Amino acid sequence: MSMLTTMSTGNMQRIGWAVLIGALLAAPFAIHSGRWMEFIELTLFAALLGQGWNILGGYGGQYSFGHALFFGTAAYLQALLQYKLGWSPWLTLWIAIGGSVAVAAFVGFLSFRYGLRGSYFALVTLAFAEAFHVLSRSLVSVTEGGRGVQLPLNQDPEQALATFQFTFAGPFLSEAGYYYTILIFLLIGFAVTGWLNHSRFGAQLQAVREDEDAASALGIDPFRVKMSAICLSAGVTSLAGIYYVQKFLFVDPGIAYGPGKSVEALFAAIIGGVGTVLGPLLGSAFIHIVGEFAKETIGAMLGDRPGVDLILFGIILVLMLAYMPRGLVGLVELLWRKLMTKRGGGNA
Amino acid sequence: MDFLGISLPSYSLETVFGSAISGVFLGAIYALVALGLTLIYGVLHIINFAHGTLLMLAMYAVFFLWSVFGVDPYLAMLIVVPGGYLFGYALQRSVIGRTSHGRDEIILLTTLGVSIVLENFALFAFSANERNVQVPYDFDGIDLGVVYIVWPQIAALVGSLLITAALWCFMRFTDTGKAIRAVAKERQGARLMGINVEHIFAVSFGIGTACVAAAASLLAPTYAVFPQVGYLFVLIAFTVVVLGGMGSFVGALVGGLVIGVTEQIGRLYLGESLGLITISAIFILILLFRPTGLFGQRL
Numbered sequence: 001m002s003m004l005t006t007m008s009t010g011n012m013q014r015i016g017w018a019v020l021i022g023a024l025l026a027a028p029f030a031i032h033s034g035r036w037m038e039f040i041e042l043t044l045f046a047a048l049l050g051q052g053w054n055i056l057g058g059y060g061g062q063y064s065f066g067h068a069l070f071f072g073t074a075a076y077l078q079a080l081l082q083y084k085l086g087w088s089p090w091l092t093l094w095i096a097i098g099g100s101v102a103v104a105a106f107v108g109f110l111s112f113r114y115g116l117r118g119s120y121f122a123l124v125t126l127a128f129a130e131a132f133h134v135l136s137r138s139l140v141s142v143t144e145g146g147r148g149v150q151l152p153l154n155q156d157p158e159q160a161l162a163t164f165q166f167t168f169a170g171p172f173l174s175e176a177g178y179y180y181t182i183l184i185f186l187l188i189g190f191a192v193t194g195w196l197n198h199s200r201f202g203a204q205l206q207a208v209r210e211d212e213d214a215a216s217a218l219g220i221d222p223f224r225v226k227m228s229a230i231c232l233s234a235g236v237t238s239l240a241g242i243y244y245v246q247k248f249l250f251v252d253p254g255i256a257y258g259p260g261k262s263v264e265a266l267f268a269a270i271i272g273g274v275g276t277v278l279g280p281l282l283g284s285a286f287i288h289i290v291g292e293f294a295k296e297t298i299g300a301m302l303g304d305r306p307g308v309d310l311i312l313f314g315i316i317l318v319l320m321l322a323y324m325p326r327g328l329v330g331l332v333e334l335l336w337r338k339l340m341t342k343r344g345g346g347n348a
Numbered sequence: 349m350d351f352l353g354i355s356l357p358s359y360s361l362e363t364v365f366g367s368a369i370s371g372v373f374l375g376a377i378y379a380l381v382a383l384g385l386t387l388i389y390g391v392l393h394i395i396n397f398a399h400g401t402l403l404m405l406a407m408y409a410v411f412f413l414w415s416v417f418g419v420d421p422y423l424a425m426l427i428v429v430p431g432g433y434l435f436g437y438a439l440q441r442s443v444i445g446r447t448s449h450g451r452d453e454i455i456l457l458t459t460l461g462v463s464i465v466l467e468n469f470a471l472f473a474f475s476a477n478e479r480n481v482q483v484p485y486d487f488d489g490i491d492l493g494v495v496y497i498v499w500p501q502i503a504a505l506v507g508s509l510l511i512t513a514a515l516w517c518f519m520r521f522t523d524t525g526k527a528i529r530a531v532a533k534e535r536q537g538a539r540l541m542g543i544n545v546e547h548i549f550a551v552s553f554g555i556g557t558a559c560v561a562a563a564a565s566l567l568a569p570t571y572a573v574f575p576q577v578g579y580l581f582v583l584i585a586f587t588v589v590v591l592g593g594m595g596s597f598v599g600a601l602v603g604g605l606v607i608g609v610t611e612q613i614g615r616l617y618l619g620e621s622l623g624l625i626t627i628s629a630i631f632i633l634i635l636l637f638r639p640t641g642l643f644g645q646r647l
Contacts, residue, residue, distance in 0.1 A: 063453040065460070114636045119395045119452045123586060124635045130583055131628035138622035259579065263464065270457065307472035307575075314465035321458050322447040 024183055028176035037179060043281075043288045044182045045240060049261060050268025050280030051189035052237030057266075058274035059196050060229040061209030065122040066129030067265045069107065070234035072256030074100040074241030076136065079149040079251045089164035089246060097238045103132075104234030105227065112226045117212075126262075133257035148252025151245070164246050178247050185239040186281070192236055193277045205229050206275070237265070267313055271320050273327025282328045287313050359616060366494035367612040373501040375608020377567060380508035381581050382588035382600040383515065384559030390595025391532045391552040394444070394452065397459040400582025401466040402557050406432055406564030407573040408474060414481045414568070421481050421568035422503065428561040436557025440550040463578065470575040478572040486569060500569035507566045511559065512601050519597075528552055532595070587631040593641030602642065 024044075031037055049071065057063045074096040081092040107128050116124055136143045143149070153167065154160065160169030166177025196202030207215040208222045216222050240261075245251055255261070272283025291309035298308050324331055385399045409428045413419040419427070439462065447458045489498035519525040530538040531548045539545050571577070588607050592599025607627060615623030634641065 063457070065456075110632075110636055116635060116639070119456050120635060120639060122453055122456055123395070123590070124632060126583070127587075127628045127631040127635070131625055131632065134622065134625045134628060138619065138625070263460070266457070266460075305472050306476075307468035307470075310468040311465050311472065314461045314463075314468065317461035317464070318443065318447065318458055321454055321461065325454070 021187070028172075028179055034175070037175065039288065039292065041179050041182055043284050044179075044186050045243060046264050046268045046288065047281040047284035048182065048186045048189055048240045048243070049237060049265040050272065050284055051186065051193060052233050052235075052240065053265035054233075054269040054274060054276075054280050055192060055196065055236060056229050056233035058269055058276070058279065059193070059202065059205050059209065060226060060233075062226060062229070063118075063122045064125040064233075064262070065266075066125035066127070066262050067233075067237055068257050068259065068261040069125065069129045069132055070100045070104055070237040071241045071244070071261045071265075072129075072132060072136070072251075073103045074238030075245050075251045075256050076143065076149070076241075078242050078245040079151060080143065083149050083151055088162065090162075093164075093242055096242050097235055100234045100238035100241065101231045104230045108227050108230035112223050112230075126259075129257050129259075129262060133253055136253040136257055143253070146253060148250055148255075151249040153249060165249070178243075181246065182243050185243055188239065189236045189280075190277060192232060197277060201225070201228065209275075267317060271313075271316060271327055273329030276327070276329040279327055279329045282332075286328060287316070290316065357617070362494050364613065364616065366492075367616045368609050369492060369495050370497070370501075371609035371612030372605055373497060373505050373608070374612060375605035376505040376508040377563065377604075378581075378584050378588050378607050379601045379604025380504065380511060380563040380566060381560060382585040382592070382604055383508070383512060383597065384556035384563075385585050386589045386592065386595055386597065386600045387515070387559065388553055388556040389589060391528055392440075392549050394455045394459070395586070396553075396556070397456055397582065398439075398463040398466065399459075399556070399560060399585060400578030400580070401463040401470075402432070402436070402578070403560045403564055403567075403581055404470060404573065404575065404578035405435075405466060406561040407568060407571070407577065408470060408479075409561075410564050410568040411479050411481055411573050415479075421483065421565050424568075425562055425565040428565060429558045432561030433554040433558040435554075437550045437554035439557070440553035441546070444553070445546060445549060463582075467575050467578060474575065476575060478574045480572050481568040483569050498570070500566075504566040504570070507562070508601070508604070511562055512597055515555075515559070516597055524548075524551065583631070584627055587627050587634075589641075590634050590639070591630060591641055593643035596641070596643040599641055599643035 027040060028037065031040070049067070052070065053064060053067045077096040077099045078089065078092050081087045081095060082089055107125065111121055111124050137146050139145070154163040154165045155168045157168050157170050160166060160173060160177075166173050166181075168174060169177050196205060204215070204220045204225050205228075207218065207220055208225050212222045215225075241256075244255075267287055268280045268284040270283065271286060272281065273279030287309075290312055294308050294312050295304070299305070302308075320327060326333075381399075381403060385396060388394065388396045388399070406428050409431065410421050410424045413424045413427060414421055443462060444455065444458055447455065483500070485499050487498055489496055489501070491497075519529060527538070527543050527548050528551065530541070530543060531545055531552075535545050538548070584607060588600055588603040590603075591606060592601070592603030607630065610626050610630065611623060614626035617623070618625065
């Protein structure tokens with residue numbers, strides 16, 4: 001946040017955050033259209049995936065191409081422990097987070113211990129995700145294989161909270177329960193990245209991103225810092241997996257470990273702006289709006305066929321990388337600075 | 349033996365040998381796909397994520413040439429190879445080259461973006477249905493005793509050997525080949541010698557795409573084409589390239605054969621689905637312990 005040096009902009013930023021969070025908290029009271037709430041929920045979900053990726057990729061400079069690994073592991077643990085052992089979702093949630101972090105520690109240890117950087121790190125994460133994809137499809141006795149895991153739907157409002165299912169949870173929660181779940185998870189993600197902006201660890205992580213050798217010359221242990229980052233990143237990403245299973249009550253190998261979730265995380269973070277708190281949410285909102293718009297216009301013209309939205313996202317990604325490497329956040333900052341200098345105020 | 353509840357069967361030496369032979373033929377196809385990827389890496393030092401998607405597009409081209417105009421898939425090579433060259437040249441010049449400022453993972457992301465666009469274009473235009481090229485000699489072949497090999501498999505093996513040899517000769521004996529090697533080795537020096545580096549980059553990308561188009565022709569009689577087929581192949585091609593050593597043609601050939609044989613034997617022992625884990629496992633192990641591969645660094 002280089003430009004926000006003066007008191008007034010600092011305050012403005014704080015006010016901006018208060019307005020944003022207030023608006024998100026109030027949304028279910030203002031919006032009564034189920035379709036729009038669903039739209040916002042999915043936007044927040046992709047933002048959470050992007051935020052998880054952003055911790056390692058944006059702040060740490062380690063571009064993962066297999067973040068589905070952490071999403072999928074949490075989703076499978078959350079689903080399987082309920083399905084097979086009948087454990088409470090409130091207990092499995094912690095195991096899902098822990099398992100996801102353990103996978104991250106394993107992958108991180110191997111990658112960073114052997115000094116994989118740049119594209120090599122990206123490829124090894126992709127390979128791990130694919131290995132888990134194959135395993136989840138093949139070890140049928142453990143994971144139910146390609147059929148996937150389907151959790152039973154709870155229809156008893158009394159049990160809604162105990163089963164962490166809001167579909168039949170009474171008048172208000174049935175509409176807003178899942179929305180608040182994903183919102184709370186996303187706010188945790190915001191808190192983590194906000195902390196990275198201001199903490200000693202965050203500064204160390206960004207130093208490692210900029211120049212690993214220089215950072216270690218300053219007494220930072222890059223291995224330890226990157227290990228913490230990948231675990232933190234997996235922890236936040238695992239929340240998305242938990243939400244997904246509780247919301248859709250289903251997971252299969254393709255959803256959990258296929259390239260889709262990894263790409264969704266990349267899209268949100270990179271289009272929004274890597275290494276910023278707001279980037280993933282901005283990116284996610286942008287691509288969802290573009291996607292909806294594409295469905296309404298192109299879809300209406302050519303018939304509702306799959307693929308149109310992803311064609312657009314891909315083009316936007318390439319254009320962003322070519323002309324706007326700092327993403328939408330960078331663009332907003334640029335416009336803001338222009339506005340301020342035109343007024344002759346701001347950066348006095 | 350027991351592996352996570354799956355008991356490993358024991359097979360006669362003959363069965364294993366048969367699997368290994370069909371693995372060699374499978375590996376030839378992998379080598380062919382990896383050849384273009386390794387060339388592009390060796391010269392441009394970029395990992396082309398879109399390589400599998402380009403294969404997929406070329407396979408669609410072969411399919412439509414066959415289904416609409418009745419062109420034999422092997423004859424289609426005369427059209428898709430030059431077409432692939434032009435497409436690759438244009439792609440590098442107009443899209444990938446423009447974003448190549450900066451870090452290598454940004455370029456990797458650009459090629460990922462390109463592959464998402466192309467794959468979803470195929471999904472949009474051609475739907476997710478699998479399509480097959482049917483040739484009259486589909487199931488004719490030779491019985492080797494331990495395994496039955498069909499002609500398209502033999503064509504793929506011979507084709508990939510010929511193409512590797514042709515590419516090697518091209519790099520060795522032509523002026524363009526020498527310029528490509530010069531750029532691969534020392535791009536600033538090459539530029540000072542008056543070589544148009546951007547042109548050579550695009551030429552290399554074009555040749556890499558032409559290779560994958562040739563692979564598409566050879567694959568068409570045995571593999572179905574659908575929009576995601578590229579993703580299957582790109583992971584394998586990465587593994588082959590990393591195993592053989594990024595930038596090495598011989599490495600791509602040997603790597604392809606090793607992966608093909610390993611996969612078939614893995615499938616024999618671990619089953620159709622779990623057998624695929626051998627590819628990811630090799631990929632991870634090589635990246636971790638020997639990232640220069642078997643035939644490291646040189647083009």
